[in-house]
Amino acid sequence: MVLSRFSQLGARFLKESGIVTGKAQEESSEQKEKITVTFVDKDGEEKVIQVPMGMSMLEAAHENDIELEGACEGSLACSTCHVIVMDMEYYNKLEDPADEENDMLDLAFGLTETSRLGCQVIAKPELDGMRLALPAATRNFAVDGFVPKPH
Amino acid sequence: MGQLLLHGWKLISRGFSSLTPHPLRVCIVGSGPAGFYTAEKMLKALDGAEVDILDRLPTPFGLVRSGVAPDHPETKLSHLPETWKQIVVNQFSRVAANERCSFFGNVNLGTTVSLSDLCKMYDAVVLAYGAESDRYLGVPGEDLGGIYSAREFVWWYNGHPDCSNVSPDLKNTDTAVVLGQGNVALDVARILLRPINELETTDIAEHALTSLRESTIRKVYLVGRRGPVQAACTAKELREILGIKDLHVCIQKADLLTSAADEEELKKGRIQRRVYELFSKAATSHQQHDIVGQRELHFMFFRKPDRFLPSESGNTVSGVRLEKTCLKENGASGKQVAVGTGQFEDLKCGLVLKSVGYKSVPVDGLPFDEYRGVVPNMKGRVLSLDQAEHAIVEKGLYVTGWLKRGPTGIIATNLYCAEETVASILEDFKNGLLTPSSGSPKPGRQGLLQVLENKNARFVPFSGWEKIDTKERMEGELRNKPRKKITTWEELLLAVDG
Numbered sequence: 001m002v003l004s005r006f007s008q009l010g011a012r013f014l015k016e017s018g019i020v021t022g023k024a025q026e027e028s029s030e031q032k033e034k035i036t037v038t039f040v041d042k043d044g045e046e047k048v049i050q051v052p053m054g055m056s057m058l059e060a061a062h063e064n065d066i067e068l069e070g071a072c073e074g075s076l077a078c079s080t081c082h083v084i085v086m087d088m089e090y091y092n093k094l095e096d097p098a099d100e101e102n103d104m105l106d107l108a109f110g111l112t113e114t115s116r117l118g119c120q121v122i123a124k125p126e127l128d129g130m131r132l133a134l135p136a137a138t139r140n141f142a143v144d145g146f147v148p149k150p151h
Numbered sequence: 152m153g154q155l156l157l158h159g160w161k162l163i164s165r166g167f168s169s170l171t172p173h174p175l176r177v178c179i180v181g182s183g184p185a186g187f188y189t190a191e192k193m194l195k196a197l198d199g200a201e202v203d204i205l206d207r208l209p210t211p212f213g214l215v216r217s218g219v220a221p222d223h224p225e226t227k228l229s230h231l232p233e234t235w236k237q238i239v240v241n242q243f244s245r246v247a248a249n250e251r252c253s254f255f256g257n258v259n260l261g262t263t264v265s266l267s268d269l270c271k272m273y274d275a276v277v278l279a280y281g282a283e284s285d286r287y288l289g290v291p292g293e294d295l296g297g298i299y300s301a302r303e304f305v306w307w308y309n310g311h312p313d314c315s316n317v318s319p320d321l322k323n324t325d326t327a328v329v330l331g332q333g334n335v336a337l338d339v340a341r342i343l344l345r346p347i348n349e350l351e352t353t354d355i356a357e358h359a360l361t362s363l364r365e366s367t368i369r370k371v372y373l374v375g376r377r378g379p380v381q382a383a384c385t386a387k388e389l390r391e392i393l394g395i396k397d398l399h400v401c402i403q404k405a406d407l408l409t410s411a412a413d414e415e416e417l418k419k420g421r422i423q424r425r426v427y428e429l430f431s432k433a434a435t436s437h438q439q440h441d442i443v444g445q446r447e448l449h450f451m452f453f454r455k456p457d458r459f460l461p462s463e464s465g466n467t468v469s470g471v472r473l474e475k476t477c478l479k480e481n482g483a484s485g486k487q488v489a490v491g492t493g494q495f496e497d498l499k500c501g502l503v504l505k506s507v508g509y510k511s512v513p514v515d516g517l518p519f520d521e522y523r524g525v526v527p528n529m530k531g532r533v534l535s536l537d538q539a540e541h542a543i544v545e546k547g548l549y550v551t552g553w554l555k556r557g558p559t560g561i562i563a564t565n566l567y568c569a570e571e572t573v574a575s576i577l578e579d580f581k582n583g584l585l586t587p588s589s590g591s592p593k594p595g596r597q598g599l600l601q602v603l604e605n606k607n608a609r610f611v612p613f614s615g616w617e618k619i620d621t622k623e624r625m626e627g628e629l630r631n632k633p634r635k636k637i638t639t640w641e642e643l644l645l646a647v648d649g
Contacts, residue, residue, distance in 0.1 A: 071242075071563045077235035078563035103387035106422045107561060 035128040039066050040086070042136040051123040057083060057132060058118040068134060074119035076100045079108035081118035086131040088114060093126045110135035174199035174251075175580055176595030178269050180260050181279035182206040183213020184562045185552020187243040188569035189277055194249055196577055202252045203273075203596055207259040208312070209611040209643045210619060211247070213281060215239055215562065217311040220338040221353035222345055223391075239562065247613045253596060255603075256611030257644070263608050264599070266516040270547060272598035274585045275576050277549045278517070278526065278533075282509035282558045286524070288330070292459030296467035297323075301335045301506035308342055308363075310356035310636035312643060318358075320467075321366035324501020328471050330456055331506030332375040333383035339504050340371045341392050344446045354627065354634045370447045372498060376455040376476055376489035378406060379430040380413040386425040392448065393433050399447045402434040406452040412480055412487055451498075453477065455489060460497065470499045509558035518545070525557050526550045531572030532579070547585055549576060615647035622646045 034050040039061065041047075051060040058081045061068035069080035082105070085091040091114040097105065101120050105111060118132070177193055179186045182204045190202045210216060219236055247254050258264060260280065269276045285300035287293070299319060306314035327343055329336045342350070347364050355363075375382055379402075382389075393400055407430065409417070417424050430450070454473040462469035473496055476489035511526070513519035518535040520527050527534040533548040551572040552565050560568075579585050587593050594601070603610055619637060627634035637643050 069566060071239070071566055072235045073238050075235040075238060078561065080563050080566055099390065100387070102425070103385070103390070106386055106425060107563075109567070111421065 035123050035125065035130070037123070037127070038129075038131045039064075039068075040131060040133045041067070042134055053123050053125070055123050056119050057081075057121040057123075060123070061118060066134075068118055070119060076104055076117070076119070079104045079106075079117065082108040082111070082115060082135055083118045083121070084110075084112050084133040084135060085114040085116060085121075086133050090127060090130045091116075094121060108135070174201050175275065175585065176200075176273045176593055177202045177275045177277065177576070178273040178595075178599070179204045179277045179279055180206075180269070181213065181281055181552065181554075182211035182243075182254065182256075183279065183281055183552065184215060184239070184243075184565040185279035185281065185554070185569065186213070186277075187211075187246055188566050189279060189551050189572060190252055191242075191246045192569050192573040193576070194246065194251055196573060197580075200251060201595055202249075203255060203599060204247070204252065205255045205258045205260065205264075207257070207263075207280075209256045209615065209640075209647060211254055211256060211613070211616055212240060212243060215243075217306055217309045219309075220305075220342060221309065221355040222342065222350060244613075254611075254613040254616070255599065256613075256616060258603070258608065258610050261514055263606065264602055266514055268602060269599075272594050272602070273547075274587070274593055274595075275547050275549060275580075277531075277551055277572065277576070278514075278554055279550070279552045280511075281553045282511040282524065284510045284512050285505065286508040286510050288456060288505060288507065290456055290458050292461060292468065295459050295461055296320075297501055298459060298468050298503040298505065301329070301331070301339050301504050302509055304339050304504050305335065308355055308359035310359075310638040312638060312640045315356070315358065315638040319362070319502060321362050321368055321502065323367075323467075325367055326370045326372070326498075326500040327368050327502040327504065328372045328374060328498060328500045329504045329506055330374050330471075331383070331508075332373050332450070333506060333508075334385060334388045336373055336504075336506035337384050337388045337392050339506060340373055340448060341395065343368050343371050344395060344398060344448060346396065352631055354632055354636060356636050356638050358638065368502065369444070370449065372449045372451050372500070374451045374454050374456070374471075374473065374498075376453070377478060377487065378409075378413065378452045379427055379450075380409060380416050380423055381478075381487065382426055382430070382452075384426060385422055386429060389426055389429045393429065395448075397445055399445050400433050401447060401449045402430055403452070404434050406450075407431055407434055410478070412478070416487070453489070454496075455491065457491075457495060459503065468501065468503055470497050471503060472497050509553070511554050511558075517548075523557060526554055528555055531555060531568075531575045547579075609644075611644075611647050618649060619643060619646045622649070 034052050037049055037051050037057065037060065039047045039049065047064065047066055049060060049064045051057070056074060058068060058070045058074055062070065068083070071080045072078040085094070094116060097116065097120065101117050104117060105115055108115060175197055177200060179189055179202060186204055190204055193200050193202050204211070215236060246252055260266065266276070285302055297320060299317065303314055303317055304319065307317040307319065329340050342363070343366070350360060350363060417427060453476045455476050457472045457474045459468050460470040460472060461467070474491045475494040475496070477492055478487040479490045481488045510524040518527050518533060527542070528550050529544070531549045531551055533545040533550055534542045535545050537543050549572050551569050555572070556568060623634035623636055637646055
């Protein structure tokens with residue numbers, strides 16, 4: 001569930017002030033089963049979400065209305081769920097991509113040193129606090145060299 | 152930019168739709184990935200948009216049905232019940248099921264309806280009919296029997312109704328030569344070399360299975376003008392063909408030597424690096440002696456076809472004369488091009504498949520770039536030339552997919568391509584460029600139905616395709632295949648009736 005900026009602040013205030021106690025206990029045990037992930041879109045806008053253990057980043061993005069395409073629905077047949085892990089520290093905590101993932105990353109637009117397919121990044125405790133950027137570049141589709149004269 | 156535009160536009164369009172007296176009526180010609188991704192994004196972006204998708208075949212999905220190789224492995228992830236091909240088909244079927252979307256199969260742009268008809272009836276016409284022709288080599292003997300384009304061969308084994316009678320002779324020879332080293336070239340080589348039992352449980356066309364069962368072809372040459380550094384195939388496909396059981400792969404170690412220019416290319420290209428590594432590994436590991444009767448795959452580099460040699464009868468091909476090449480740097484582009492060295496050698500064969508690129512087909516009234524084989528466009532808006540040779544935008548006319556970009560990329564590439572074209576359409580709509588000058592709304596779907604009725608043209612609705620689909624899957628189940636394809640026009644239309 002996506003919380004708007006306001007309700008995020010509101011919830012934190014209530015928790016920290018101790019007003020909501022019973023609920024806070026529930027939430028903290030819930031938090032052990034979820035990690036916090038921040039998605040940053042190509043305009044720099046951030047969205048912080050909670051991802052349950054074992055869920056892929058692609059699934060998590062879809063559950064939270066984040067616009068990450070997943071054309072082949074996680075079957076390693078495309079590269080549309082390409083995400084960039086913003087911190088090398090977190091990138092290194094991920095298992096190396098298999099040949100099949102690398103084959104698809106080959107075709108991703110705006111590939112970087114810390115690029116991964118969102119459907120292959122699975123939530124685990126060590127990834128709590130990870131930040132993922134959605135690639136800025138989409139391929140330039142203009143027909144090569146054809147420049148129409150202004151009219 | 153496109154994303155932001157679409158996002159903001161989604162908010163505006165809701166209000167906009169209630170202001171406009173009529174919905175935006177869009178006609179998409181072509182129901183392959185380009186057409187369907189465009190339809191999907193159009194329907195999502197505009198609440199009131201009505202989208203009609205036309206296809207000249209009775210069956211939708213374009214190359215997803217007729218291009219994807221039948222032996223491509225099932226998804227490697229066991230938790231997914233379907234192949235990725237079925238996932239894409241399901242996604243497209245959901246688009247067709249949208250109440251604002253209608254599929255019209257068996258409708259031909261040109262003979263059933265003209266482009267100007269469509270422009271009169273719809274606010275926006277998007278051409279997504281791909282590339283159904285081939286680049287020509289232009290060498291002597293190209294018209295000899297036994298020489299086909301890879302496209303024809305692929306359509307033949309995938310049961311495309313236009314190629315069900317191709318009947319390539321696979322029994323007159325033990326050697327096939329494939330010109331080109333892209334993914335399509337690898338596909339056709341692989342189909343020729345796969346153990347027949349592995350093809351039996353796929354949806355390969357029955358007539359192809361029969362031919363391949365009796366095939367005497369044991370050697371396939373994949374011939375490229377340049378070297379392994381420049382090979383056009385990608386890692387996944389190369390890995391796949393190198394992994395075929397009991398296949399002896401021959402790659403000359405000498406061909407793997409790299410020049411300084413090659414090293415530069417490798418440094419800049421991740422895809423090229425990984426492909427080159429696969430070639431290197433294959434050259435060293437596949438060194439074992441030929442087992443008698445083992446099938447062979449030869450990668451030939453630095454060879455270009457000079458001419459095709461006729462057999463004694465004079466009608467069919469008996470070999471290819473190849474000219475050895477070397478690479479020269481093309482100063483301007485930095486790319487290395489193959490240049491003939493004047494050294495020739497003959498390669499005997501009875502089947503030649505030319506896999507040197509698809510090409511789009513022009514249509515009456517549509518601007519077309521003959522050299523590149525695409526429709527001139529700017530972000531999907533079709534461009535034509537006025538009297539003074541200035542490029543002008545053709546109002547209401549758009550293009551997407553291979554017809555826009557050329558025949559490159561994978562299925563998912565069309566997703567981004569569609570996004571760009573749809574963004575252009577939305578921008579033009581917002582700027583009032585798509586409102587009819589007469590003031591009264593265009594007839595859209597009703598207009599099309601009228602035109603089809605007047606011509607007594609029988610179109611196939613999506614439910615008609617579903618009947619074909621059901622029949623194919625039922626017949627397939629009896630044979631332990633996903634489906635048994637119906638491969639002639641008559642039988643396809645009959646299945647729609649049944």
